[in-house]
Amino acid sequence: MVTNKQPVTRNASPSLLKATFAIVRKDLAAELRSFELISAMLVFSLLVIIIFNFALELDVKVRQSVTAGVLWTTFAFAGTLGLNRSMSTEKDRGCMDGLLLAPVDRSAIYFGKAISNLAFMLIVEAIVLPVYSILYNVNLFRLDLIGVILLGSIGYTAVGTLLSAMSVQTRTREVLLPILLFPVAIPVLLASVKASGSLLAGAEFSEILTPLNILIVYDIVFISVAFMLFDHVVEE
Amino acid sequence: MIIVKKLVKRFGLKVILRGLDFSVQQGEFVALLGPNGAGKTTFLRILASLSRPSLGQVQVAGHQLPDEAAQVRAKLGVVSHMPLLYPDLTAEENMKFYASMYGIADPGPRITEVLDMVGLENRRKDLVRTFSRGMQQRLAIGRAVIHNPEVMLFDEPYTGLDQDASEMLDEVLRSVAAEGRTVVMTSHDLARAEDLATRFDILSRGVIAACATQKELQNSNLLTFYKQALVN
Known part of the structure; x- marks a missing residue:
């Protein structure tokens, strides 16, 4: 057993971008094999919209008015499931230490996990939307609505990834994450519901500018805050 | 290769390491032994840049911690009882x-x-x-x-392994050390430590209570040395 027959060619340290995408690739490859995270989020989401469908036996007009609320409630709770699971798989097998031991900027770990979480959330949303459209007889395939969903999901996963990195270090992580996340995510959830509801009610684009601006500002602020704080959050 | 001076680590009011001094030369294989709660894992996590020292000086592979943590990480390999896979x-x-x-x-x-x-x-x-x-x-x-890596840290690598797997791990550890790497290993298995390491440091109540090289132990055995260090 002899090592080092081959010289190891090593760059100074991998760039933020390379390390980020290595983490994203790893997360997607692992998830595509196990489907543990997406299947849990998906089953939960489908159950919620089916329960709402039976609970709210409403006419078409009222259904349209509750659509935004039901959709974002579903996305928020399913997203919390995914965020918890995504970070706890790193923690439970000590893999978070493996990531922290790499000579990379620790922001790469945040961005890698946040992009993976966003991808999982978008996959679930892409499946939930057509099912919801059929069950509630509402057309959700509109570019402007999809844009709002994308912005809302970015904000939610940006803050959720940071908070899940904090909560995963505690014994009560499953309970703690929603308690920490929902109050902080209220602006993004309210703005998303408002913008989605207005679009579904037939409002003009100019009428949703206020919630849209809130979403954009929220996304930028929380990505920046997470970029600055993540190193301190994961440090013992 | 590793120089630690007056290292203190506190978690809230609890003091885990109390002014610990420790140094390892290049190519040495040091077994860090001690009872549960002595601070072995905490110490290794500080050397691995996973935890910040409360006070004191830590230098690994020529770089100061925590300021030059990225440079240290590039030269460091860590194995714990969890596989990190x-x-x-x-x-x-x-x-x-x-x-x-x-x-x-x-x-x-x-x-x-x-x-x-x-x-x-x-x-x-x-x-x-x-x-x-x-x-x-x-x-x-x-x-x-x-x-x-130039420096390897092993934190209880034998935890949960059966006899065959432990023997296989012995072989791998020997080949890792034979490359001239500096190795620090914590273990409760004194027989294995005696077999592999070139130096034995006993960590007790947050400080190095005793230390001896393999040569110095020739007329004694590690268990006696270990027990004596803990009593003193």
Whole structure:
């Protein structure tokens, strides 16, 4: 057993971008094999919209008015499931230490996990939307609505990834994450519901500018805050 | 290679390390022994840059911690009782991932070499979740040496291994040390430590209570030395 027959060619340290995408690739490859995270989020989401469908036996007009609320409630709770699971798989097998031991900027770990979480959330949303459209007889395939969903999901996963990195270090992580996340995510959830509801009610684009601006500002602020704080959050 | 001066680590009001002094020369294999709660893991986590010292000076591979943590990490390999591997990825995919995190330019030949070293070349395409605990631990060592580190830290690497797996791990550890790397290993297994290490440090109540080289122990045995150090 002899090592080092081959010289190891090593760059100074991998760039933020390379390390980020290595983490994203790893997360997607692992998830595509196990489907543990997406299947849990998906089953939960489908159950919620089916329960709402039976609970709210409403006419078409009222259904349209509750659509935004039901959709974002579903996305928020399913997203919390995914965020918890995504970070706890790193923690439970000590893999978070493996990531922290790499000579990379620790922001790469945040961005890698946040992009993976966003991808999982978008996959679930892409499946939930057509099912919801059929069950509630509402057309959700509109570019402007999809844009709002994308912005809302970015904000939610940006803050959720940071908070899940904090909560995963505690014994009560499953309970703690929603308690920490929902109050902080209220602006993004309210703005998303408002913008989605207005679009579904037939409002003009100019009428949703206020919630849209809130979403954009929220996304930028929380990505920046997470970029600055993540190193301190994961440090013992 | 490792210099630690007056290291103090506190968690709230609880003091774990109380002014610990420690140094290791290049190529030494130091077994860090001590009872549960002595602070071995905390100490190793500080050396690994996973935890910040409360007070004191820590230098690893010529770099100061915590200020030059990234430079230290590039020269450091860590193996703990947890494998730090992804069960839903194959052995090769795990190695590729860690190679990319360490910026290894052409990881293919190095991965083959490392998998060969830990005796898992024929299982490279298998998912890690199908591996036994012993195989996972050997792969964990492969992960830790993928970037050819100068310093290796082993935190209770034998935890949960059966006799055969432990013997296999002995072989891997010997080959890792034979490369001239500096090794610090914590263990409760005195017989194994005696067999592998060139120096033995006893950590008790947050300080190094005693230390002896293999040569100095020739007329005694490690168990007697260990017990005496804890009593004093």
